Amino acid sequence: MRDRAVSEVKALIYISAYLFVVFSALSFYKSSILQAAGVHWLPWGFALVKSLILAKFVLIGRALHIAEGHRTKPLIWQILHKWVSFLILAAGFTVIEEASVGLIHGKTIEASIAEVGGGTTEEMIATAILMFLVFLPLFAYGALGEVVGDKALFKTLFVTRLEFEVADQKRTESSSP
Template structure:
């Protein structure tokens, strides 16, 4: 599809375009961050419940929000860089979702480690000390964190891929507008 011809846009129009784009990006950021905050909050609630049953107090709900805000920005930046779109499509939507989720899980892990190392450095910690405490500090906890991140990203990318395949407006209408759905009839048993 050919791009619309560029016309000279006045200062007010340029400002309006920038405001509109900033608003759209803020809405996307809040949507992604809210989704991640709900997922991370549920995981921390579960961890707190399990530890609480053993008499160990654990309440780090602020951590869920902080991580969601950071990772939400990382996700949007990676999407703006078309990172997931550079991988050749398999033609199977489910496989494409899994590939993108795996790619983004890997990249988010790398970016999170880099963020932790930078914050640790600013707080006077060595890289070794930061990595020892990363994601709980033990290999099973690190692997569990990676698996959970992957599982959180699968529905996110399923949503994104379905919206792209069906069209954003059609997909939103299917999800959020009341409508009469046709249900497939079950075969009669004899």
């Protein structure tokens, strides 16, 4: 039980850190655009809170075994399936979150939900595309980790390059006459 709790906390930290970097970059970009238009906006707290909330959504989705099909198909199908599933999950939780925050601030549920994703159709589409770009590396890393092992993938990316049996076998086959 203790090992699982430690594992979950580590996953929350890693996912939150990744999402914080992404949301900080997006916040900084939005801030620079608004500043050019004469509007001063720099909500760094937004990036931190949103990354923690979204990381928790991802962990809840994992605990519920959402989108764990397609394990025998090419990795791209598993990654895309997870992206769609988690986008729907995150959108659902975001609607609940925004409605709750709106009620706390005295807004109606309808008014709070209308602001989700920016409010306009274009902003909602842009948000969905950005979420695809945010989730893609996260789910690709997870899918690759399932194939080669999380520790081996981490070590290969961040510590020392490992040779994998399949890659080594392909190189041997292609160099043979």
